[in-house]
Amino acid sequence: xxxxxxxIALLLFxxxxxxxxxxxxxxxxxxxxxxxxxxxxxxxxxxxxxxQQLGTGEANLTRNVLFLGHRFNSRISFxxxxxxxxxxxxxxxxxxxxxxxxxxVKFDLTKDIYLTGGLFITRLxxxxxxxxxTTFNGNDRPYVEQFIIPSTWREIGVGLYGxxxxxxxxxxxxxxxxxxxxGAFQHGTGIREGRGDGAKASxxxxxxxxxxxxxxxxxxxxxxxxxxxSAGLSQREAxxxxxxxxxxxxxxxxxxxxxxxxxxxxRVKVLATQVDIPDAARINRAYASNTPERMFGAYAxxxxxxxxxxxxxxxxxxxxxxxxxxxxMNAAIPANGIDDPTLERTYVVAGLTYVPTVGISVKADxxxxxxxxxxxxxxxxxxxxxxxxxxxxxxxxxxxxxxx
Amino acid sequence: xxxxxxxxxxxxxxxxLAFGVGVLSLTGxxxxxxxxxxxxxxxxxxxxxxFAEGTQVIARASKLSYDVLVMKLPNGDLRSLYxxxxxxxxxxxxxxxxxxxxxxxxxxxxxxxxxxxxxxxPIRPFPVHxxxxxxxIELTT
Numbered sequence: 001x002x003x004x005x006x007x008i009a010l011l012l013f014x015x016x017x018x019x020x021x022x023x024x025x026x027x028x029x030x031x032x033x034x035x036x037x038x039x040x041x042x043x044x045x046x047x048x049x050x051x052q053q054l055g056t057g058e059a060n061l062t063r064n065v066l067f068l069g070h071r072f073n074s075r076i077s078f079x080x081x082x083x084x085x086x087x088x089x090x091x092x093x094x095x096x097x098x099x100x101x102x103x104x105v106k107f108d109l110t111k112d113i114y115l116t117g118g119l120f121i122t123r124l125x126x127x128x129x130x131x132x133x134t135t136f137n138g139n140d141r142p143y144v145e146q147f148i149i150p151s152t153w154r155e156i157g158v159g160l161y162g163x164x165x166x167x168x169x170x171x172x173x174x175x176x177x178x179x180x181x182x183g184a185f186q187h188g189t190g191i192r193e194g195r196g197d198g199a200k201a202s203x204x205x206x207x208x209x210x211x212x213x214x215x216x217x218x219x220x221x222x223x224x225x226x227x228x229x230s231a232g233l234s235q236r237e238a239x240x241x242x243x244x245x246x247x248x249x250x251x252x253x254x255x256x257x258x259x260x261x262x263x264x265x266x267r268v269k270v271l272a273t274q275v276d277i278p279d280a281a282r283i284n285r286a287y288a289s290n291t292p293e294r295m296f297g298a299y300a301x302x303x304x305x306x307x308x309x310x311x312x313x314x315x316x317x318x319x320x321x322x323x324x325x326x327x328x329m330n331a332a333i334p335a336n337g338i339d340d341p342t343l344e345r346t347y348v349v350a351g352l353t354y355v356p357t358v359g360i361s362v363k364a365d366x367x368x369x370x371x372x373x374x375x376x377x378x379x380x381x382x383x384x385x386x387x388x389x390x391x392x393x394x395x396x397x398x399x400x401x402x403x404x
Numbered sequence: 405x406x407x408x409x410x411x412x413x414x415x416x417x418x419x420x421l422a423f424g425v426g427v428l429s430l431t432g433x434x435x436x437x438x439x440x441x442x443x444x445x446x447x448x449x450x451x452x453x454x455f456a457e458g459t460q461v462i463a464r465a466s467k468l469s470y471d472v473l474v475m476k477l478p479n480g481d482l483r484s485l486y487x488x489x490x491x492x493x494x495x496x497x498x499x500x501x502x503x504x505x506x507x508x509x510x511x512x513x514x515x516x517x518x519x520x521x522x523x524x525x526p527i528r529p530f531p532v533h534x535x536x537x538x539x540x541i542e543l544t545t
Binding site: 039041043067069071074075077079108111114126129130132134135161163165168169171213215216217218220262315357358359403404 | 436438462464469470471491492493495497498499500501502504506507508509511517518519520521522523524
């Protein structure tokens with residue numbers, strides 16, 4: 001009790017000291033002297049999903065993220081996002097996850113160049129950086145940007161971003177961060193489990209990323225890439241596992257391009273990406289993780305704001321959308337890999353997103369997933385013990401998303 | 405065509421479409437001129453000659469952390485917006501049709517209203533008027 005009382009007192013003291021302001025207050029605090037401002041905000045999503053083949057349903061508070069930022073002066077700011085997934089975290093229980101999604105300090109070097117240091121998300125794809133649930137259609141993030149680009153992908157490092165004054169509309173970013181961990185790669189999840197997430201990740205190998213983003217009229221175009229080592233081991237360990245040691249040893253390469261049309265009534269998104277792991281055979285020999293040499297994926301989404309036809313003067317949206325996704329998580333496998341047709345997938349997601357006011361989205365969608373047949377060589381518990389696998393399955397999803 | 409070929413073709417198709425639309429768009433792009441101006445901390449003065457080649461100008465002053473977009477509207481009125489996103493104070497990129505936050509995807513219309521989140525608050529225009537051969541922007545709201 002005493003600890004709790006002290007904690008509350010400290011919190012109150014800090015609140016008075018920092019004078020927590022809303023963003024609106026921040027705007028009113030003055031333009032030239034807008035320093036020493038603390039911002040709080042949040043976003044999250046909740047979803048109910050019904051699985052057609054299994055006949056089961058799941059209700060989940062997918063995530064709630066608390067944002068805390070502080071402007072120390074006109075040139076130095078602090079940003080952080082703490083994320084709680086699946087509503088709760090209990091000791092010794094399988095379930096939720098509490099993690100820092102970002103925590104970095106930004107230095108405004110000039111009006112066009114910004115330096116960031118800490119745990120931050122790189123500009124790769126659309127969702128990785130713009131992952132707030134009110135910014136995409138459908139209850140789930142595009143699957144290509146979960147399985148091929150492992151959003152949200154954050155690592156510790158240093159980044160520079162900015163914009164061109166010679167070609168207004170052109171933005172750029174580069175970053176150097178700690179690399180992936182090939183020892184954590186898992187069959188069926190690509191490079192996702194190899195992310196460090198800022199949790200005692202290996203810094204003996206690094207990843208370099210860069211992106212060009214261009215706005216013109218209602219269009220947005222982006223190309224981005226990543227190249228990094230995935231063997232964060234000592235030389236002795238790497239040698240014993242016959243993996244390449246060094247900053248870029250046992251490399252992973254990711255390339256991505258996307259384009260968006262953001263019209264008043266019509267919105268279009270297309271994205272394509274590919275991941276190459278040339279030393280996949282060595283990774284498999286060392287860790288038996290059935291890592292592929294190549295993965296790729298793409299999607300196209302068409303959205304139409306119906307509300308702009310019904311009541312054009314009102315500031316709300318009712319977006320009907322359809323998104324088609326195709327991905328292959330073992331597009332190329334090494335000689336010691338096993339092909340898994342269930343990782344060749346297509347998704348068709350169609351639904352509605354209702355935005356009664358900016359910051360709130362009510363979502364309803366139907367998702368049809370189609371995959372190849374299961375490879376019996378990968379069955380750990382063969383028939384009749386194995387659970388049935390459905391190459392076609394649909395889910396009905398209803399959800400609510402918010403951000404402020 | 406087997407599944408793998410179909411997936412590969414789909415991905416290449418999307419990449420080609422994105423690239424093609426990009427090239428087509430770039431050929432017709434119009435850039436906004438950047439004008440460096442002096443500020444006394446309370447106002448910005450922009451010469452009217454800055455609008456000689458268009459109706460939009462980006463004004464930059466050393467005392468301001470962010471640029472200011474100044475627009476000449478079809479009816480002759482003037483409007484100016486501070487290019488700071490109301491979501492997380494990131495700098496905004498202005499195009500001929502709107503304002504975009506490269507960091508988190510917020511979009512604003514040219515009147516400052518929110519077109520797409522995560523920003524929820526509009527950008528408030530500065531009071532602006534004409535004095536002789538200059539456009540005067542009052543920075544205090």
